[in-house]
Amino acid sequence: MGPLPMQVTSTSLPDVRLVVPKRFGDARGYFVETWNEQAFALNGLERRWVQDNQSLSATPGTVRGMHYQLAPFAQTKLIRVLAGRILDVVVDIRRGSPTFGRHVAVELTADGLEQLFIPAGFAHGFCTLEPNTAVAYKVDAPYSRECERAILWNDPALGIDWPAMAGASVSDKDAVAPRLAKATDLFDSQPS
Secondary structure (H helix, E strand, O other): OOOOOEEEEEOOOOOOEEEEEOEEEEOOEEEEOOOOHHHHHHOOOOOOOOEEEEEEEOOOOEEEEEEEEOOOOOOOEEEEEEEOEEEEEEEEOEEOOOOOOOEEEEEEEOOOOOEEEEOOOEEEEEEEOOOOEEEEEEEOOOOOOOOEEEOOOOOHHHOOOOOOOOOOEOOHHHHOOOOHHHOOOOEEOOOO
């Protein structure tokens, strides 16, 4: 295989990775590989994706999160923005992990083509920064209503600096999610 068609870097949560695909452009526009099984495997990110999801948020300041699913439907996600910009936020919810309760926040843009790789064991959410923001994500397990969980997006203990803290548009379900300290259904850290 020639040069990898993407750059993969770690974040402050070592298992969460920022993926920036290589852009091949000319006067007509550009081409990019958003998913390349071999390149992801060479970076230790091998997955079998089973579902693609997409959301559209009409107004800036829309917050979706902090979501996760329990086993046997725990999900690894690969997030990217199709139109607009988001602040993508990930919280480590693996009890016993050295980074438990810590978060990383990364701006993802349609123009920048950035993607965030989020393994199971992390809660995920985002805030839209532009009107009509479209977000797409791959998951490696199907949706399960019985395994779906959330933690409170604005839990003060998490210290997330949301751009739309006051006046955020949040679903009724996300608005009443438990704080991390009160959440009973979390993950256990895997021994290294």
